Amino acid sequence: MNRVTAAPVKGRDFNSWIDKRLPVLFVAPVVGILLTLAIGPLLFIFITSFMSWELVSAAAPQFIWFRNYLNIVLDSRFWNAMKNTLILLVGGVGLQLVLGLITALLLNREFKLKRVVTSLFLIPITIAPVVVGFQWRVIYHESFGPLNYIIRMLRLGNGFAWLADTRTALFSILVAEVWQWTPFVTIVLLAGLQSISPRVYEAANVDGATPWQVFRRVTLPLLKPTIIIVALFRVMDVFKIFDLVFLLTGGGPGTASESVSLYTYINGFRYFSMGYATALAVIQLLIVTIICMNLVKMMKVRRA
Amino acid sequence: MAMGVVVLQNVWKKYGDVEAVKNLNLECKEGEFLALLGPSGCGKSSTLRMIAGLERITLGSIFIDGREVNALEPRQRDIAMAFEAYALYPHLTAYENIAFPLRVRGMREQEVDRRVREIADTLDIGNILDRLPRHLSGGQQQRISFARAMVRPARVYLMDEPLSHLDAKQRSQLRSELKRLHRFKGLTIVFVTHDQIEAMAMADRIAVMNLGVLQQVGTPLEVFNHPKNLFVANFVGEPPINLLSVTVRQEGQDILFTGDGFMIAMRDGRLAAAAAKLSTSKGVLGIRPMHIALHRESVSPHSIPGNVTLYEGLGDTAVVTVQVGGNAVRVETSPDVSVSIGERVFLQFSAAHVHLFDQDTGENLLH
Amino acid sequence: MAEVVLKNVVKRYGELEAVSNVSFECRNGEFLVLLGPSGAGKTSTLKMIAGLEKITSGQVFIGGREVNGLEPRQRRVAMVFENYALYPHLSVFDNIASPLKAAGVAPGDIEARVKHVAKMLQIEQLLDRRPAHLSGGQQQRVSFGRALAKEADVYLMDEPLSHLDAKLRHETRGELKRLHGELGTSTIYVTHDFREALALADRVVVLDKGSIQQIGTPAEVYDQPANDFVADLIGEPPMNLIGCVATQLDGSLCFASDAFSLRVPSHAVDCVRGMTLPRQVRIGIRPTHITVELRPAGEDSVRAEVYVLEPLGALSILTVKLGADLVKIRVPEDFSAEIGDQVWLRFAEEKIRVFDAESGHRLV
């Protein structure tokens, strides 16, 4: 009797052992990879940011404590890059959210060809940023670009040097960024909208709420967690904006459209000031972290 | 002709191939309490949702206050509704849920607060007002949904089983509360329920539906005492009426009913007239469980013998099932009557309580 | 097959104690009903047994094994949910079949089992619809079917019949009772409907505000309610509770108030004699155990004034005013009286129960 039951009990023991440790087992590889690929380099960067390490000079790297950070604070080119980045951040993410919400609301209705239209929205997201950069470079081209062609055709003027003009360079980047990422915002918000129970809308309609009130008092609050998540993604992404800037203007003219990431890159790989570049990177990391923590906190407040 | 507040004219509802409501004609008058009663899936909610404007009307028209509302949005119809599945706003507290219809009308916060507190008091939910719906029990959610519907003035109140998750006490409390509101404020209410006791206790009139078709409209007592057909007789009344297939024969002044395992003779003018309307000699005899007396000895030659097969105590009453030939006859008795399974008993009832139905059409021949 | 034991189980949601120190046992093969008003903690208790809510403190045993740390699927229970919890993307058939598929039942058997319960619940013709295309009562039956089709040690049912009409509820109740008799699976059934509880239960656990008020057979909770709460919960209308004083008048024991004086019935004499008199009590009597006469009927009849008469079809409920209390009585449907009429009540002596006015506990 005992023997007969012994085996299954053992099997069950193993199962429950697995059950208890399953989460740990699942997470372990990720933690391992994170440790080697993320935390390791991060530590390296962190340490380097306290050093003077010029690859072009023969001098050995030197530990200089906070000197790099001090220099950054006093560096007006850094502040200029910061300003550009924030403009892109606020303008870009803001526009993406507003446009994304509007398109998501439109797509959430029933209409013919809904599937086709929704899939068309996926296209910009799937294109590599490099390709997007070149595509917009063509669009903005002063003499051959379709944009100026249209302007001339409509006799609105002679066209602009979109990317070479200090007044329009940053703005042009922003447009390209919004073009590429609004559809992503749309798709995520659409998923959020579809998870709201239709019963709630029925109730609101019966309760006498106008379409605007339904939007303000029901849709928006219920969509808020989704909005925050998608904003989070976009903020992190735009803050690091590099490829579009690099490809479209290279930060120019002058430093008119230089972003912090680009400035970091220039320091590291054009001036080869490793210490200064890594200090810039650390500052960016801190800022992104602070922004994200606040957004996550907003999400949690709603939960409680 | 004075028109009712809500009028349904030849209304149909189809969901694809499913015909949920078929050619419904119904009217709810000013200040009337109309109950829609019927088995699960008979089209009660569909009807209510069409009145509310939540479901497209496939065919026919609905009028509210004489105005055709087929094309109007729910919010333009001046209705309030308590939903079958509550449909509370998940992001709002119980208080905000109840206040919602008032706030969207731009009512002053002070007035909103007064009204919400007042209705919360009557429904005994004052202590849960600051909770989100997902932190409430089923019955509490249902009361919030009920409160949200009742808190504001509306031309018609539509309620879809608003009391189904409440205990007997609260239910009877809400029942009388609703009845009081209805009487004193002259509210017009269309009330969906599957609970005939609820319908009986509250409604001015009951509309009984089956398979999307209206079977009978009448006052509670009409529906109970003069059911128009087999379905209504069978549906209204708990435990349900006993239906026995019989052959009917006239023998002098007596009407003779012969069924599986029994034969009774009755002398009654009404019954005779009804029997004469039978197309064949076959009919269905209906007798309610509470109208049957149960004896342990044969008290008269007209009593029907049978064996007890089941005894269910329900507290204030008991239901005894007696096998008579191939028929299981339910008898409602006082719980003090003690019978044992298998015991032989005798059943007796008077002609005044008997219904006679046509076997084919199901029609009640006594009316 | 297994018994379920709860030992000092507590459930707290933040500050709120939804279940306080509850202990009871559902014996092997027993049909146990949890009865209580809205918010009593019935669903919370059931969810803790199922493993869907964390147990704040105390222990739950299923089949002798502590299950506090086990996942729901390891507890071998089947549950019917109060709000159905159907899979919206699956057909009715697949909804009912899903626990069977998860358990690796052969496809042929799945089909047979699903068809069987669908027939029992009268939803055969709905098997390929999606839940969104069903009426409320139909959805509830699907949820019920999904639990019944599954093979489990314990069935947990949270108000599975609340959305069904009387006839269907009657039939389903009968089927359920038959099924339980056949399979003998331990079942814990939550309801707020005392009729359902009395008709189905082997034993009833009465809950209020998270605490157990009484555990007993249907006959016990009906006939000998442990306190005024239980008396008030069971019966429609529930037991009448009439405030009065137990005292000694002219050498004989009686219950007296401004409105009446009633000889203490023989089964209560010993108890009343043991009290310090006079003492505030409430006497309880069911609406069926009072007879109404239109003229004085003997010295132990009590005079009252008609308050309202509600006809309910098969019978009527007469409410009379007796001193400060309203007393409800079941009367035959042909009874007639006008508001304000005088009537005389006669209580069935042996059915009188006595409750302490303060604590509410039953004394007799």
Ligand SMILES: Nc1ncnc2c1ncn2[C@@H]1O[C@H](COP(=O)(O)OP(=O)(O)OP(=O)(O)O)[C@@H](O)[C@H]1O
């Ligand atoms: N959206 C839908 N699509 C397809 N069929 C539906 C839909 N809604 C309801 N039905 C069907 O229409 C019929 C009537 O449904 P309805 O909801 O009106 O019933 P009900 O009388 O309210 O029943 P219950 O008492 O069970 O809630 C049912 O057979 C149901 O399956």
Ligand SMILES: Nc1ncnc2c1ncn2[C@@H]1O[C@H](COP(=O)(O)OP(=O)(O)OP(=O)(O)O)[C@@H](O)[C@H]1O
């Ligand atoms: N997730 C939750 N968070 C906070 N409080 C809760 C939660 N779930 C239930 N409660 C509260 O706990 C108490 C008991 O709830 P429970 O759902 O167990 O009641 P119930 O007896 O099933 O009532 P009903 O018959 O209304 O369904 C209630 O006061 C309820 O508001």
Ligand SMILES: [Mg+2]
């Ligand atoms: Mg319904």
Ligand SMILES: [Mg+2]
């Ligand atoms: Mg519950």
